[in-house]
Amino acid sequence: MKKQLRLWLLLALGLLVAGTLTISSVQWMKSNVSSARVVHNSRMHPVILVPGSSANQERFNTLVTLLNQQARGHSLLKVTVAENGKLSLSGEVAAGDNEPYIVVAFANNSDGYTNIKRQAKWFKTAFSYLTGRYHFNRFSAIGHSNGGLVLTLFLEKYVDDDTVTMNKLMTLGSPFNLEESSLANPTQMYTDMMKARTKLPKSLDVISVAGIENASGDGIVPLASVEAGRNIFFGAVHSFTQLTVSGTDAQHSALPQNQQIVDMIKQNILSNPGRDRQQ
Amino acid sequence: MGKIGLRLDRILTRLHQWWRGLPWPAALMTTLRRLRAFLLFTGALSAITASVFSHNGFFAAVYDLPHRMPGWAPVGHAFAAATPVVWGLLTLAIVGLFTYEVQRRRDIFAPVTAIAVVVLGSMDLSTMRPPTFSDFGSDRLLVSLVIAGFVAWLFDRNWARGVRPRTCLALGVTVFAITIGATRHYWQLAVVSSGVITSVANLPGPHVFLFLLPVVNTLLIWCGLPGVLPTLNSFSSSGWSTENLDYALSHAHGSNLPHLLTLMTTYAPFANMGGAGMTLALLCAVVIARRKVPSAAFLPSLVNLPLPALLTLPALLDPVLLIPAIIAPLVVQLLAAGALALHLFAANVFEVPPTTPGPLIALLGTNGDWRAGIFAVVMLAVATLIFLPFVRIALKEGAVS
Structure with missing residues (x-):
């Protein structure tokens, strides 16, 4: 009798545990599937812009104005990441805008590999916030100078989630071998990027743009250092294109305003160049 | 139960009797029964590690334990580190006890040799990496049992009497195991084929x-x-x-x-x-x-x-x-x-x-x-x-x- 009672008690307890487990796991699954559906079916495809050293969130104002000239254009959100990872936001992503511009800048915008690595980590913080807030599953990115390096390091070190894909990356005057003008002197950053190149997304299309103001480069970054990007990307990503611009506005800091580059962005990065905001 | 059922029952009972009468299965049953407490502990440890202290574990995911459970990460690391060690020790215990049980002479030389062979044979000399517990864990159980049975058989031979021949035998088998381990890249066909089939399983077909x-x-x-x-x-x-x-x-x-x-x-x-x-x-x-x-x-x-x-x-x-x-x-x-x-x-x-x-x-x-x-x-x-x-x-x- 005692044994039978114990058996019934055990059965009741088992049913109670199983019931609780079933209810909580079904709730968890439904919430998971619901968020996955939002991300999967999202039509948003932002263009994320990352400035180089010494530049702040206003760095791309002219570029965005130029891109938006032909129509009402896309909205602009600016995010600055503080050293403690805190985000300050200005501007907005307009309702119904599927291709907004989002600038991610860093409060600590000093130069040097150590800081670039920290910026890549800060970028990840901002990126996690943006994907959580706007539920996009694909995006394109433009990095000016060290901004291109930050994006490359981000791809190599921090992208472990295949639910969000970077489709296109354009780097403008990004020094993949820092200030070195010859690959005979590879920097630690270049070596690290070469080692981790297999982690770059296989479906990514990369365009690296170099400016030529004088024989050696754009006045600040050596041409050979920009061209070192070919070794990092070629063969590791879907496509890699190396372009050079010369003439007026080919100087390093003028590259984001260079009309040839603006046209290239319209042609290669934007899905709806020069068109009005999608409704 | 119909006639066919009865006949099947008889055939299967006979098959089972025959199987349990064989020396190796009988020794394995005895070994596993003796190690029951160790087995239950290892099973519970594996289950808790995989379901509670793993990021994609069921309880960890459903109840968001990485964020809600204080000390989840350090405790999880301890569990994750302990699991292969316990599995490795369990395999060695099974190998040792099985060798002891399966041989007629109950010579202590044999289980010690079998354990040495399993441990040293898992060494990869090309990388000069010492063997770890995960090298001879649950995946190598059958291989380890076959090795144990072979060592026990060798020690049961008539010529393997006396301290000197047994020492020579133990050393010889161990050196042979190290040689096999050192060249494992060339003969590890089973692992390769397993990998191939796994990739086939993931393909549309x-x-x-x-x-x-x-x-x-x-x-x-x-x-x-x-x-x-x-x-x-x-x-x-x-x-x-x-x-x-x-x-x-x-x-x-x-x-x-x-x-x-x-x-x-x-x-x-x-x-x-x-x-x-x-x-x-x-x-x-x-x-x-x-x-x-x-x-x-x-x-x-x-x-x-x-x-x-x-x-x-x-x-x-x-x-x-x-x-x-x-x-x-x-x-x-x-x-x-x-x-x-x-x-x-x-x-x-x-x-x-x-x-x-x-x-x-x-x-x-x-x-x-x-x-x-x-x-x-x-x-x-x-x-x-x-x-x-x-x-x-x-x-x-x-x-x-």
Whole structure:
């Protein structure tokens, strides 16, 4: 009798545990599937812009104005990441805008590999916030100078989630071998990027743009250092294109305003160049 | 029971008697019974590590333990570090005790040599890396048992009497093992082929794989070898499963899936409860046949780890219990394929943690379709009924405890 009672008690307890487990796991699954559906079916495809050293969130104002000239254009959100990872936001992503511009800048915008690595980590913080807030599953990115390096390091070190894909990356005057003008002197950053190149997304299309103001480069970054990007990307990503611009506005800091580059962005990065905001 | 049933019962009983009469299986049964407490501890440790202290563990994911449980990460690291060590020690204990039990002379030289061979033979001299516990863990169990049996046989030879020949034999076998270990890259064919089959399993392919792979997998795992479908496989990485998921996320009603019959829709939610060979159904059958409260062997099987239960019962290498372990998943898979073709419930397309308790996989993988959940419970009952007569034979012979 005692044994039978114990058996019934055990059965009741088992049913109670199983019931609780079933209810909580079904709730968890439904919430998971619901968020996955939002991300999967999202039509948003932002263009994320990352400035180089010494530049702040206003760095791309002219570029965005130029891109938006032909129509009402896309909205602009600016995010600055503080050293403690805190985000300050200005501007907005307009309702119904599927291709907004989002600038991610860093409060600590000093130069040097150590800081670039920290910026890549800060970028990840901002990126996690943006994907959580706007539920996009694909995006394109433009990095000016060290901004291109930050994006490359981000791809190599921090992208472990295949639910969000970077489709296109354009780097403008990004020094993949820092200030070195010859690959005979590879920097630690270049070596690290070469080692981790297999982690770059296989479906990514990369365009690296170099400016030529004088024989050696754009006045600040050596041409050979920009061209070192070919070794990092070629063969590791879907496509890699190396372009050079010369003439007026080919100087390093003028590259984001260079009309040839603006046209290239319209042609290669934007899905709806020069068109009005999608409704 | 009809005439055919009685005859089958007699044949299987005789098969079981013959099997248990062989020296190696008998020694293995004794070894595993003696190590029962160690086995239960190892199984519980593996189950807790995989389901609670792993990022994609069922309890960790559902109850958000990484964020809610204080000290989850350091405790998890300790569990994750301890699990391969305990499995390694368990394998060595099985090897030592089995060698001792299987040899006639009960010479202590033999188990020590067998342990040395298993440890040193797992060394890879090309990398000069000392052996770790994970090198001779659960995946190498059968290989280790074969080595142990061979060493015991050598020590039973007439010429291996006296201290000097035994020392020479121990040294000789150990040096041979080190040589084999050093050149493992050249002969590790089993591992390579297992990898190839695993990649085939993840590829879209003809439906023959759908039923053939689980059979091969059960055979391997129930023999103590690495399976072709890894234990705790999520089954969601194949091209077909991805296309199904893509479709299900885009459509509110996933009634026209691009690939209705895949391992993820037919095998994972219904025929893999408790791990390869529907070990959960085996345990249910044992409970029914013995009319006793389930033992701690249930715990790992609830989170789809089959090996601890196979060792504890013990059902490892048992030819009688292997029959329903092959038949039950096959029958369940066929019934599931039929039910899916008739659109009786939604297909399993959403990835669930691999340690999700058996019947819940179908319920969660269909995003809460209760019909799929009920079908999974029915399938567990069907599989239990298939196991029951075989378990009764094994119990009659005292193989299963």
